[in-house]
Structure formats: C-alpha cells, structure tokens
Amino acid sequence: xxxxxxxxxxxTIGSNVFSLDDGRNRVIMDFGxxxxxVPEGIKITEIEYFIRQxxxxxxxxxxxxxxxxDDAVFISHLHIDHIGGLKYLPxxxxxxxxxxxxxxxxxLVHAGMEVSIEAExxxxxxxxxxxxxxxxxxxxxxxxxxxxxxxxxxxxxxxRILHSGDIRKNGYHPNNVTRVIKKSAxxxxxxxEGTEFSFMxxxxxxxxxxxxxxxxxxxxxxxxxxxxxAVIINPYPRNIERLIQINNMALExxxxxxxxxxxxxxxxxxxxxxxxxxxxxxxxxxxxxxLDHENLDLAEEYKGGIYLHMNGVPLGxxxxxxxxxxxxxxxxxxxxxxxxxxxxxxxDDIIDIVNDINPGTVIxxxxxxxxxxxxxxxxxxxxxxxxxRETAYSLEELFK
Numbered sequence: 001x002x003x004x005x006x007x008x009x010x011x012t013i014g015s016n017v018f019s020l021d022d023g024r025n026r027v028i029m030d031f032g033x034x035x036x037x038v039p040e041g042i043k044i045t046e047i048e049y050f051i052r053q054x055x056x057x058x059x060x061x062x063x064x065x066x067x068x069x070d071d072a073v074f075i076s077h078l079h080i081d082h083i084g085g086l087k088y089l090p091x092x093x094x095x096x097x098x099x100x101x102x103x104x105x106x107x108l109v110h111a112g113m114e115v116s117i118e119a120e121x122x123x124x125x126x127x128x129x130x131x132x133x134x135x136x137x138x139x140x141x142x143x144x145x146x147x148x149x150x151x152x153x154x155x156x157x158x159x160r161i162l163h164s165g166d167i168r169k170n171g172y173h174p175n176n177v178t179r180v181i182k183k184s185a186x187x188x189x190x191x192x193e194g195t196e197f198s199f200m201x202x203x204x205x206x207x208x209x210x211x212x213x214x215x216x217x218x219x220x221x222x223x224x225x226x227x228x229x230a231v232i233i234n235p236y237p238r239n240i241e242r243l244i245q246i247n248n249m250a251l252e253x254x255x256x257x258x259x260x261x262x263x264x265x266x267x268x269x270x271x272x273x274x275x276x277x278x279x280x281x282x283x284x285x286x287x288x289x290x291l292d293h294e295n296l297d298l299a300e301e302y303k304g305g306i307y308l309h310m311n312g313v314p315l316g317x318x319x320x321x322x323x324x325x326x327x328x329x330x331x332x333x334x335x336x337x338x339x340x341x342x343x344x345x346x347x348d349d350i351i352d353i354v355n356d357i358n359p360g361t362v363i364x365x366x367x368x369x370x371x372x373x374x375x376x377x378x379x380x381x382x383x384x385x386x387x388x389r390e391t392a393y394s395l396e397e398l399f400k
Contacts, residue, residue: 013367140184162180256290257290307337
C-alpha cells in the first residue's frame with residue numbers, strides 16, 4: 001500500500017519534508033532544517049538531539065545505513081531550509097538534484113560556503129527521469145531565486161504527485177512556470193508552497209504587484225547615480241544570476257563592487273567579468289562594498305552612507321539578527337533601504353498556478369498559514385487536504 005508521510009514544513013516557512021513509500025521503495029523530498037544549534041553538554045548524538053527537537057525528520061531506518069528500502073532523497077533547490085540536514089545522511093546515500101544544483105553545490109563547497117557531505121550527490125538533467133523501484137521522478141526547472149531550482153514530479157504508476165518546490169513568476173524565468181504546468185499534467189496531488197500567504201490578514205489574496213528583478217537593478221543604478229556617501233549592499237550570495245547582473249551593472253557604471261572573499265570566489269565561477277574583492281583594491285577609488293551580517297563590524301568605515309538590503313541574511317525583522325543589524329546602522333548613521341525582490345509567488349500567482357494545474361487534491365505547506373491558504377483554494381473550487389505532521393496516510397486517502 002502506498003503511504004505518504006509529512007515530516008515537517010506544514011505550518012512554517014521552510015524545512016518541508018515528505019516521504020512516499022510502497023513498502024519496498026521510498027523517496028524523500030527535500031531535507032532541510034530550521035537551524036543547527038546544539039547546546040553544550042548533551043549526552044546524545046547530534047542526530048538524536050535534532051530528532052527529539054523536531055529539527056530532523058524521524059524517518060525510520062534512514063540514519064543508520066541499514067534501510068530495508070530502496071531509498072533516495074530528492075532536492076528541489078539549494079536553500080538551507082531544503083538541504084540543511086544532508087550532512088546527517090549515511091555515507092553513499094543517494095541524493096538527487098538537478099545538474100545545475102550539483103554544480104552550484106560543488107562551487108559553494110569550493111568557496112567555503114557549504115560543507116562536503118558523505119552522502120552521494122547525483123546531478124540529473126532537467127526532465128530526465130530517475131527510477132527508484134517503481135517510482136519515476138523528474139526535475140522540471142522552475143523560477144526561483146537560485147540556480148538549479150526545480151519542481152519535482154513523482155509518477156507512482158497509478159498517481160502523479162507534483163512537489164512545487166519554492167516557485168515564483170516575478171523572477172528571471174517566468175516561462176519556466178508555464179513549462180512546469182504543461183510538463184506535469186495531469187496531476188493527482190499537488191504540494192504547493194504558500195510563503196506569501198503567511199503575511200496576509202484575511203481571505204482577500206489581492207495585493208500590489210510584486211517587484212521584479214529589473215526593479216532591483218534600476219534601484220541600484222539610481223542609488224549609484226545619486227550617491228551621497230558610501231554604498232553597502234547585502235545580497236543573498238546563492239542568487240547567482242542577481243550577483244552577475246549587479247556586478248556587471250556596477251562595472252558599467254564605473255563603481256565596482258568589492259565582494260567578500262567567499263562570494264567573490266563563488267561569483268568568479270559563473271562570470272568572465274572582473275570580480276573585485278574587498279582586499280586588494282584601492283579603496284580611495286569609487287566603489288560599492290559587500291558586507292553581510294557577519295562583517296558588520298566594518299560598517300564604521302562607511303559612516304553616513306546607505307545600506308541596500310537585497311534579501312541577504314537577516315532577511316527580515318522576524319530574525320533576531322535583524323535588530324542587531326539596525327543598531328549597527330543607526331550607530332554609524334547609515335541609512336537602511338530595502339530594494340529586495342522576493343523569491344516566492346504572490347498569493348494571486350499561487351492561485352493561478354493551482355488553477356492551471358487543476359490537481360485532484362492540493363496540499364498547502366511552506367507557510368505559516370496553511371489553513372488560510374487552504375480556505376482560499378477551497379473557495380476557488382479545489383479539494384484541499386491539510387495533513388498532520390508525522391502521520392502516515394494511504395495515498396488513496398487523500399483523494400476521498
């Protein structure tokens with residue numbers, strides 16, 4: 001009997017993990033963690049601690065390397081909340097991701113921004129099926145704010161399940177979303193992210209149009225042209241396409257970006273244009289400086305300037321580090337300006353995606369408000385299922 005279990009991510013943004021098994025074969029979708037803090041003096045292993053704290057999924061037979069299943073993990077994209085637990089998988093455990101994600105992972109390790117893992121990472125071209133027993137799994141390239149991002153289609157032979165992954169329509173590749181819809185049809189079960197529903201107050205999904213990546217470039221260009229002091233930027237370094245765009249534009253404006261060492265190493269793997277590092281540049285010449293939250297002690301050198309936030313860490317005021325950021329900027333009289341562009345589809349766009357896919361059943365997750373998202377989707381005529389965490393359901397139960 002086909003069983004599906006939702007291990008995490010049902011009522012939070014990120015760390016969404018589910019498994020599907022038929023008693024012989026098992027596929028696990030994504031493997032993120034909310035954080036990896038371990039208090040001093042614990043007398044159990046890190047894996048045991050994280051399982052007890054509900055930070056790692058308590059999936060039977062997974063961590064000891066003695067699983068009776070033909071097992072594999074599939075990764076939709078390389079954001080920490082989707083891959084943070086990979087380092088705890090056994091040696092040579094198969095982890096599949098898109099080929100672009102595999103290349104990015106290797107580059108992140110080379111730049112010192114990720115750690116090598118003992119599990120075996122296997123890169124797969126988009127739309128090339130992978131078989132795990134009777135399951136056929138396909139990565140379909142979507143639009144998100146990181147290279148290699150995919151929606152994942154699972155064909156059980158009798159049912160087709162689509163895991164949207166993180167998805168948007170306001171990025172560099174909105175046509176990829178159309179392709180996801182076309183290539184996945186028909187879909188029996190859709191697991192759809194709902195990040196932006198988390199910030200709604202009621203049932204009305206309508207909102208102002210989302211900013212697009214071109215808006216960020218135009219804002220940066222304007223700030224360079226109107227520059228009245230030092231310019232600090234804090235982009236998310238895994239958004240490679242954005243890094244390339246802003247690096248190119250700054251070079252063309254004659255005001256190069258001085259990148260932190262690790263980000264410079266990563267960016268250099270993807271562009272033939274000049275990539276300057278903070279060290280080794282004549283800082284008396286016009287420039288923009290890249291400072292993340294771990295290097296804010298350098299901000300005092302840029303007193304009276306502006307700080308352009310571009311979805312770097314800390315992302316928002318729900319992160320305790322954001323308060324520290326604000327205090328540092330105020331201390332040095334640096335003006336905070338947020339010119340970020342989100343990586344997640346608006347509620348209206350999510351509704352359109354679900355309408356276009358028209359699944360038999362839809363499960364909202366990767367949101368603080370799955371009930372709200374579910375209510376809105378029900379109003380649009382969709383069958384919604386809200387599962388419980390760590391509860392195994394027969395697959396057919398979701399369609400009754």
